[in-house]
Amino acid sequence: MSAAPLWTWLAAGATLVIVLLYEALQWLPGRNMPDTLSRAAHARLRAAWLNALAEQPGSEILAVQTLRNSLMSSTLTASTAAIGLMGTVTLIGAPLLNHEPSEPFAFTPRLMLELALMATLFAALACSTMAVRYYNHASFIGALPVGSNERAQWQATGVTYLRRAGVLYSWGLRGLLMVAPLVAGVAHPLAGPIAALALVAVLVGFDRFSA
Template identity: 30%
Template sequence: MDILSPHALDLESLLLSLFMFTMYNVFIWLKLKNDPIYTIQGATNLARIAWVVSIMEDKNEILAVQTLRNSTMAATFLASTAILLSVGVLSLTGQAENIGNTWHALNIFGSTEKSTLALKILVLLINLFIAFFSFSSSIRLYNHVGFMINTPCTDGNYSSSMTFVAMQLNRAASHFHFGMRAFYFLIPLVFWIFGPLLLVLSTIAIILVVYFLDRTPRLYSDYMTPFGIKACKL
């Protein structure tokens, strides 16, 4: 316990921040159980299912490849960004002694120990690696969907194939979504370097911003009706 005592306030602030961000995501998940289009992610899940049905029924392979390529490129770019940021964070470890005083200028309540700064950098790296693996898993699944969606049907019944392809496509999107969540949480972790109070305040701010981005605009939610009807085939 003596080892953790210098970092007590910072660790408590980190746990509080993680708890708030996790509870927000649990809240969104529970809301989606009752209202599938409560967030834009839920709405696009229905849209992706309808898209798979349309592509496999109309045999529009070129459109499928182009759309999946765009999704793969986006995930590839963000995975590369996560690795580059990880390298940048690692480079800070060699300069921590010189720039630590600047970072701690606003750190009124938290620890200014070198070991605390090392802990913060370690948490930043873990967050970035989570984002990298999430985006990498998304790329893998998008590539699998690219093959499956163009597989010819031998018995004339696409129903089971469509269901499996739609499930894999939404799984790929879920991994991408989880990677974006890790990127969003990167903002409070960066503010944590300047003090535990800023970590908590920035977490509250990012939750409010993400909630605004997540919500499906109710005024335009009726556009999801045809997608829902098309998706009901599965």
Template identity: 35%
Template sequence: MDWAEFFNNPASEWISIAISLLIMIAYEIYLVFVGSAAPYRIAQRTHARMRATWVRKIMARPGTEVVIVQTLRNSLMAASFMASTSMLALIGMLTLSGLGDNTGHWNFASLTELATRLLDMKLILLALVFFASFFFNTMAVRFYTHAGYMISIGVGTDDPWRRSVAIAYLNRAGFQYSIGVRAFFFSFPIMVSLFNTWLMMPTTVFLVFLLYQFDRIPFVSPDARVDVNPKGYRGTDPEQDSTEGLDA
């Protein structure tokens, strides 16, 4: 087999793109399984429980409305910044690439025609990633806003239903913000593939390695009230063990 011919063959370059996508999907599936078996080893699950605890504490203390506004404002600003950045990146990419001007000349009825337009398909994938980042960050802003209203009107009241809905909305906002940020990060391997498609795989592996460093909880303080072990977790705080709002 002539490896030089293989690596320079446009058809074989789809292998690199497919493997890169599978790597990202496999990593997200891994996080789901590990998060279900050992929630306190995954940052997303830990953050969700911290948000739930924050809502319960803040709604039980009258006069904390200002703290609620300030805390949620920071989250709103972060999600708004990511949404704006994603849309600007999408507009800039479409403008510089001229992708929108060329779509009228495509023959979508021919799979062969699409297979030969490798560069254009990469740009389409990049546009979809930027749009996904914009969409999920915008939805995060929406749910953060609704959660702010629910938490504020429930301060000082003992309403389990309202508290549960507020936790669910806040955790859903955090989850969508996480997806939006990850989609934006995945644009980097795609941009690298514009120079060389085979560089997409090692770049994706490097991205997954970086994400893994931030997604795991490697250390628990000795005075923590939670015992983390390789087989799962064992909590000693009934309030922390609550899974309220984590299914959002």
């Protein structure tokens, strides 16, 4: 079995590096200038929303309904990731499981992208599932009567859970978007970097925040 050409390795590597480098570069402004990133601004918005409801008696039903909508969105993302993961494992895992020990095993650029695809879908599933968990807990806190000792005791925890749920939901959704360049790279090595650049261009617009 002939080795994969060098250009296919470079194309597959570029597909991964472009997206990972973009996410790494987002970490620095997120630490130093959080006001410029949408994810940080939205985290503050969710915290301010729950704190504002804690000062409005009778807002418990509104809090539960809004959090339920967010919970359902995370559930939909988790279900999509789970279906995609099962399909990917079925298509990719079967050849690996049926591989004969006597036959030489070749780690190819395509296989690398396929494994990255499965890992990305699993990460999206895990993040979305944990977002469901935190939204569920925040719903119980938001349903506590405003002005009660229990609400005051758990309010800070509810804000923390709501922040975590939003961040995890964001990562789950981003994981589904990151599937696109991986699938393109599996279809054709040169399509991967092009799709990765297109994805980064889209994410730049989504990640920038201006009041």
